[in-house]
Each structure stands twice: as C-alpha cells, then as structure tokens.
Amino acid sequence: MAYATTLEGTRFTFPDLKSLLAKATPERSGDQLAGLAAEGPVERLAAQIALADLPLKTFLDQELIPSDEDEVSDLIARRHDRAAFAPVSSLTVGAFREWLLSPAADAGALAALAPGLTPEMVAAVSKLCRLQDLVAVAAKRPVVTRFRSTIGLPGRLSTRNQPNHPTDASEGILLSALDGLLMGSGDAVIGVNPATDSLPDYIRIVELLETLRLRLNVPTQHCCLGHVTVAIAAMARGAPVDVVFQSVAGSQKANAGFGIDLATLREAEQAGRALGRCPADGQFLYFETGQGSALSADAHWGVDQQTMEARAYAVAREYSPLLVNTVVGFIGPEYLYNGKQIIRAGLEDHFCGKLLGLPMGVDVCYTNHADADGEDMDALLTLLCAAGVNFVITVPGADDVMLNYQSLSHHDAVFARQTLGRPPAPEFEAWLREVGVVDGQGLLRGGAGELPGSFAEASRLLPGKAA
Amino acid sequence: MSAPTRPAPPSLRDLRSLTQARIALGAHGAGLPTSAALAFGLDHARAREAVWTPLDPGAIRKALTDQGLASVEIRSRAADRAEYLRRPDRGRALHPDCELVLEGAGTGFDLAILVADGLSATAVALNAVPMAAALAARAERAGWTLAPVVVATQARVALGDPVGARLRARAVVMLIGERPGLSASDSLGCYITFAPEPGLPDSRRNCLSNIRENGLAIAAAAGQIEDLLRAMFAQRISGVGLRRDALPDLRPAPPPDGDGPAGSP
Numbered sequence: 095m096a097y098a099t100t101l102e103g104t105r106f107t108f109p110d111l112k113s114l115l116a117k118a119t120p121e122r123s124g125d126q127l128a129g130l131a132a133e134g135p136v137e138r139l140a141a142q143i144a145l146a147d148l149p150l151k152t153f154l155d156q157e158l159i160p161s162d163e164d165e166v167s168d169l170i171a172r173r174h175d176r177a178a179f180a181p182v183s184s185l186t187v188g189a190f191r192e193w194l195l196s197p198a199a200d201a202g203a204l205a206a207l208a209p210g211l212t213p214e215m216v217a218a219v220s221k222l223c224r225l226q227d228l229v230a231v232a233a234k235r236p237v238v239t240r241f242r243s244t245i246g247l248p249g250r251l252s253t254r255n256q257p258n259h260p261t262d263a264s265e266g267i268l269l270s271a272l273d274g275l276l277m278g279s280g281d282a283v284i285g286v287n288p289a290t291d292s293l294p295d296y297i298r299i300v301e302l303l304e305t306l307r308l309r310l311n312v313p314t315q316h317c318c319l320g321h322v323t324v325a326i327a328a329m330a331r332g333a334p335v336d337v338v339f340q341s342v343a344g345s346q347k348a349n350a351g352f353g354i355d356l357a358t359l360r361e362a363e364q365a366g367r368a369l370g371r372c373p374a375d376g377q378f379l380y381f382e383t384g385q386g387s388a389l390s391a392d393a394h395w396g397v398d399q400q401t402m403e404a405r406a407y408a409v410a411r412e413y414s415p416l417l418v419n420t421v422v423g424f425i426g427p428e429y430l431y432n433g434k435q436i437i438r439a440g441l442e443d444h445f446c447g448k449l450l451g452l453p454m455g456v457d458v459c460y461t462n463h464a465d466a467d468g469e470d471m472d473a474l475l476t477l478l479c480a481a482g483v484n485f486v487i488t489v490p491g492a493d494d495v496m497l498n499y500q501s502l503s504h505h506d507a508v509f510a511r512q513t514l515g516r517p518p519a520p521e522f523e524a525w526l527r528e529v530g531v532v533d534g535q536g537l538l539r540g541g542a543g544e545l546p547g548s549f550a551e552a553s554r555l556l557p558g559k560a561a
Numbered sequence: 562m563s564a565p566t567r568p569a570p571p572s573l574r575d576l577r578s579l580t581q582a583r584i585a586l587g588a589h590g591a592g593l594p595t596s597a598a599l600a601f602g603l604d605h606a607r608a609r610e611a612v613w614t615p616l617d618p619g620a621i622r623k624a625l626t627d628q629g630l631a632s633v634e635i636r637s638r639a640a641d642r643a644e645y646l647r648r649p650d651r652g653r654a655l656h657p658d659c660e661l662v663l664e665g666a667g668t669g670f671d672l673a674i675l676v677a678d679g680l681s682a683t684a685v686a687l688n689a690v691p692m693a694a695a696l697a698a699r700a701e702r703a704g705w706t707l708a709p710v711v712v713a714t715q716a717r718v719a720l721g722d723p724v725g726a727r728l729r730a731r732a733v734v735m736l737i738g739e740r741p742g743l744s745a746s747d748s749l750g751c752y753i754t755f756a757p758e759p760g761l762p763d764s765r766r767n768c769l770s771n772i773r774e775n776g777l778a779i780a781a782a783a784g785q786i787e788d789l790l791r792a793m794f795a796q797r798i799s800g801v802g803l804r805r806d807a808l809p810d811l812r813p814a815p816p817p818d819g820d821g822p823a824g825s826p
Contacts, residue, residue: 273573493601506591
C-alpha cells in the first residue's frame with residue numbers, strides 16, 4: 095500500500111511502509127549508502143508528516159520482513175500482547191508521540207505498555223522525536239536488573255569496566271581492570287573483548303577476572319565477550335562464567351552472519367541459568383547491537399538501519415538480559431558519518447530499548463575515520479545521563495588499545511558522578527567507600543594509580559614490585 | 562596460609578611500561594591532567610591527518626622507480642576522501658578511465674602488487690614502498706613474474722579483485738593503509754587473494770596486519786607473505802580454505818570497511 099502527503103501542491107508518495115519509514119528517518123549515511131534515504135529535508139518532512147498520520151496498529155497488519163522467511167519477524171508477531179497494546183491501539187504515530195510525552199505516560203504505564211509495543215512502532219515514533227523528546231520519554235522509564243549489583247535504579251549510572259588488551263595478556267588485562275576500579279568503574283560488569291576467540295583463552299580470561307573479583311570481594315560480575323558458542327563450551331567445562339555475551343541483530347540473516355540463531359541463544363540462557371551463579375530472580379545475559387550491522391551483512395531487507403536496530407531489541411528481550419549495549423559509534427562513517435549522527439543514534443537506541451523494556455546502556459564511542467571527537471562524546475554522555483541510561487563503557491584514558499577506537503574514559507564516569515550527581519549501583523557504591531577508593535562524600539581519593547591497602551590481595555597478582 | 566610479608570603494593574604508575582593502555586593518568590576532580598589531555602588530542606589529530614591526507618601517487622611511483630620497480634597509477638570510483646568514507650562500494654570499483662592504463666600494463670603474471678591509500682596515507686608513505694621492494698626481491702628469487710606495481714587511490718581492499726583479474730594475475734597482494742588507532746596511525750595491512758576476480762567474499766583473502774616500525778617488521782612480513790603465496794600456488798586457493806599446517810599462525814581476513822573489530826579498510 096502506498097502513502098502520500100501533499101505539501102503546497104507538491105505530492106510526495108511512498109510506495110510502501112518500509113520506504114515511508116526510511117524516508118522519515120533523520121539523515122544518516124547508512125541509509126544513504128543503502129539508497130533508502132530521503133532525497134532532502136523537504137521529502138524527509140513529507141514522509142514524517144505522512145508517518146504521523148499512520149495508525150499505530152498498521153504495524154500489526156503489515157510486516158516489513160515476512161515472518162515465514164525471518165524468525166525475528168515471527169518472534170515479534172508471536173510475542174505481541176494485544177491486551178497490553180490496548181491503551182494506545184487507536185492512536186496514530188503522531189498522537190502516540192504526544193501521549194508518550196504527556197504525564198499519563200508515567201513509569202507504571204510505560205512498563206505495562208512494553209509487551210504491547212513492537213520494534214517497528216517504537217522506531218516509527220522515534221523518527222518524529224527531537225533529541226529532547228527522546229531524553230524526556232526515556233527518563234520516565236527505568237529498567238532495573240540485578241546480579242551481584244543492582245543496575246538501572248533511577249538517578250544512578252553504572253559502568254562497564256572494559257580492560258581490553260591487544261594480545262589478551264593477563265597482566266595487561268589486570269592492570270587496566272585495576273585502573274578502572276581505582277577510578278570507580280565496573281559496577282555493571284568487568285568485561286573483556288578477547289583478541290582471539292579460542293576456548294582456552296576464554297577460560298583463562300574468565301578465571302583471571304573471577305580471581306580478581308574474589309580477591310577484592312567486589313560486588314560486580316565479569317564477562318569475556320567471546321562468541322556465545324565458546325561461552326557454552328566453557329560453561330560445559332565448568333569455567334566460572336558470570337555473564338554470557340553475544341552480538342545480536344534485527345534479522346535472521348544478520349544473526350546468521352554472527353553465527354547464531356534464536357535456538358543458540360536459548361541454549362546459552364539455559365546453560366547459564368543452570369550454573370546458578372546469578373540469583374534466581376536476577377539476570378546474566380549481555381547483548382550488544384549497533385545501527386548498520388544488518389546492512390553490513392547485506393541482511394536489511396530494504397529496511398532503514400534504525401528500524402533494523404530496534405528489531406534487534408526484540409531478540410534481546412526474549413531472553414531477559416542483564417545488560418544491552420548499543421555500540422553506537424564503532425561501526426564507522428559509512429553508517430553514522432559524524433558526531434551529530436552518532437549522538438542522535440545513541441539517544442534513539444536508548445529510547446527504543448527502554449520503551450521495549452530493555453536495560454539499555456550505550457558505548458559512547460567513535461572511530462578515527464568518523465567526523466567526531468571527544469567533545470561529541472561529552473555531549474552524548476551528558477544527554478544520556480539526563481535520559482537515565484543504565485550504563486556506559488569506560489576504558490583507561492578513552493583509548494581502547496585492542497579495538498582501536500575511542501570510548502569514554504573512567505574519568506567521564508567520575509564527571510557524571512560529581513557534576514551530574516549519578517552514583518553507581520548501591521552495592522558497588524558501598525564497596526568503593528569500604529575499600530577506600532572514594533571518601534565519605536563519594537569523591538575519588540586517588541586517581542593516579544595508588545593501590546590502597548585493601549587492594550593488597552589483588553595487587554599480588556601483578557608482576558614486578560608487587561610479586 | 563601464613564600472611565605473606567611482601568612489599569607494599571605499588572602504584573599502577575610504576576607498571577605503565579607493561580601496557581600500551583593509558584592507565585594511572587591521574588585526575589583533577591573528574592578532569593585529566595593537562596598534559597594527558599593534550600597528548601590524547603595530539604594522537605587523535607595524527608590519526609585524523611592519516612585518514613584525510615591524500616596519498617601522493619607521484620612520490621610513491623618515484624620511490625618505486627628508485628627501487629627498480631615499474632608502476633602504473635589508477636583510482637577507484639570514489640571521487641574524493643569524503644565520498645570514499647561514505648561509499649565503500651565505490652572504493653571497491655575501478656574507475657572506467659583506468660581500464661586503458663591496466664591494458665597497457667600487460668597480462669599474465671604470477672603476482673600483482675597493489676599499493677593503496679586505504680584509511681591511512683601515512684602508513685603507505687612510510688611502509689608501502691620498502692614492503693613492495695622486499696616482496697619483489699622474493700618474487701624474483703622464486704622465479705615469479707611480477708606485474709608493474711599498481712598504485713591506487715581512494716581504494717578499498719576489494720579493488721584488488723578487478724585489478725588482479727584484468728592483469729590476469731595468479732595472485733594479488735594488496736598493501737593498504739589500515740584504519741588508524743590512537744596509538745598507531747602508520748599500520749600497513751596486507752591482503753592476499755589467489756585467483757582474484759570481482760565479487761569475491763572477504764573469506765577468500767588472507768591478511769597480515771600491523772606492518773610498521775614498532776609492529777610487524779617489513780622483513781618478517783615479506784617472509785610470511787612468501788610462505789602464504791607458496792601455499793596458495795600449491796593448493797590453488799586462498800582465505801579460510803587455505804590449509805596452513807606448515808605456516809605460522811595467520812588469520813583469515815576480517816570483514817573490511819570498518820564493520821569488523823579490526824576496522825580494516
């Protein structure tokens with residue numbers, strides 16, 4: 095079915111629902127690369143005006159990707175809760191935006207609505223939102239998860255301490271992990287991206303992180319971000335796997351490019367639950383996503399990259415994860431060209447994930463071939479804190495020496511605590527005080543790497559003078 | 562266990578030489594020390610410069626001539642740096658104006674070497690000519706015929722496929738600037754493809770990365786590339802299908818165009 099708008103005598107037509115969505119999407123290089131983007135700002139506004147009049151329930155009647163050819167579409171259709179959808183079922187996309195902004199859409203109403211929303215609905219309404227809208231609505235929707243720490247409580251900001259090392263050297267990982275802990279980072283997870291994907295290295299890394307955790311008695315959880323099949327094999331061998339990781343995307347074909355399907359994720363969920371490390375009412379899965387991943391796998395079905403990203407969240411929510419993270423600036427300028435596009439995409443992803451009920455974090459990051467820099471990251475972090483992001487990623491000095499990109503520095507989390515008043519998870523906050531990393535006011539004591547006496551057991555893992 | 566009587570734990574500052582990571586920087590409130598902030602800014606400026614500085618193909622060709630190597634010059638369909646970054650598809654396609662140039666270079670070679678800007682002209686300016694010369698010397702000793710070196714601008718890895726096919730080369734070696742990191746903006750990548758033809762998947766390539774002064778040395782890289790080429794010529798395949806029993810540990814090519822963790826060009 096075609097959609098049309100007439101603006102001052104000029105008629106703009108959009109042949110189908112996915113072209114309407116793509117052309118209504120704020121400018122980004124990935125949709126231009128795919129040949130899906132609006133030709134200019136006027137056509138984009140015409141598409142947005144047509145989208146605003148579209149009944150929200152259209153997305154239940156028309157599939158963007160047929161569910162008999164795509165298990166993600168099938169999952170979305172099977173899991174849709176019509177009763178939960180009822181309060182907004184008569185609204186257009188434009189009226190849905192207004193409802194989301196209104197006081198009627200409080201935390202309870204948004205939580206109750208989540209099972210009634212599909213990824214396509216939240217992607218559509220996000221296209222009509224300016225940054226302030228994306229912040230205002232997301233800030234009303236806390237999503238709380240728990241393992242050893244409680245993540246996502248209102249007014250708090252957790253961090254993933256990401257101690258990557260170019261060759262996965264144990265001492266390099268330890269040094270960076272300790273550097274982060276001394277700066278107060280790591281209450282969401284201490285998570286290493288391995289340079290290799292071998293089972294022995296995976297097991298060595300989780301054992302190293304487990305030793306560190308036990309010696310410091312730190313109330314957090316750890317993760318080696320290897321492939322989920324490696325995690326399953328490691329769990330089968332009894333490795334101390336806290337958090338199970340996988341990258342996911344918004345179509346079956348894109349997930350196949352990651353070497354997974356929904357059944358693989360179910361197997362990982364069952365294996366992790368059987369380990370019993372996580373409380374029975376807690377969560378332990380960690381998913382990463384990012385706009386452009388479906389297009390780069392030639393698995394986007396002609397759908398714009400932001401809608402494909404929201405569909406990845408339908409995959410994630412099927413397994414009730416502890417953490418979901420959009421690696422927003424990592425993919426490169428052919429998908430998100432500059433700081434403006436990265437900032438908007440980060441806020442869109444956070445908004446869409448929260449509306450669907452996910453514990454959203456954002457890797458506030460950029461690569462050296464994107465037209466972005468640390469100041470764009472300052473802006474995005476500040477906006478995300480206002481929006482109530484569950485967690486961000488921090489690395490020593492903002493420089494990830496393994497993945498060769500820039501994320502936030504541990505310092506940036508300190509900024510969020512001190513200037514924006516965002517303490518970490520309560521269990522971790524108490525631990526930081528106990529071990530003397532921060533003082534009674536929560537202010538950092540050191541910052542130049544001095545190891546307090548309470549770190550003695552852990553620092554004996556280090557080479558050199560400590561040995 | 563009795564309590565160990567070890568020295569007091571040191572500062573992480575004393576262990577900074579054990580990692581490239583920017584640990585133990587110090588903090589003033591939430592702020593970095595001024596010197597650390599400026600050092601970060603300088604590294605980012607160098608990386609941006611490596612991405613945006615155009616490669617000077619004339620200078621590369623002159624240096625190749627000085628090494629006794631003939632060369633030709635081509636470009637992709639990406640018009641400039643800005644388009645190159647937005648349109649990886651155009652960076653993989655040969656500009657039609659360059660077909661004549663390649664016709665003039667002849668056909669039927671064992672080996673074609675491309676020197677391409679990729680995402681770091683700095684890496685190419687520093688490392689590509691000595692790398693090509695070391696490879697050419699090994700090719701000569703091995704008795705392999707070598708096409709004129711193809712100097713390519715606004716090029717992605719897969720541009721080697723149509724070029725290698727037109728030259729009817731048995732294998733193509735693409736020397737290309739890698740996406741600069743903050744700690745190194747001069748890394749050269751090497752992608753090797755047996756029986757190049759347009760449209761090959763990246764799983765058909767083998768890759769060496771981090772070729773630079775403080776990374777993989779040129780002489781060592783040349784030896785590894787020769788070993789790979791010998792294996793490819795013997796097995797008539799490259800990429801994930803290449804058996805590497807007798808070879809050092811080499812990775813198959815990661816996905817190109819910045820969508821893989823290596824963020825290769």
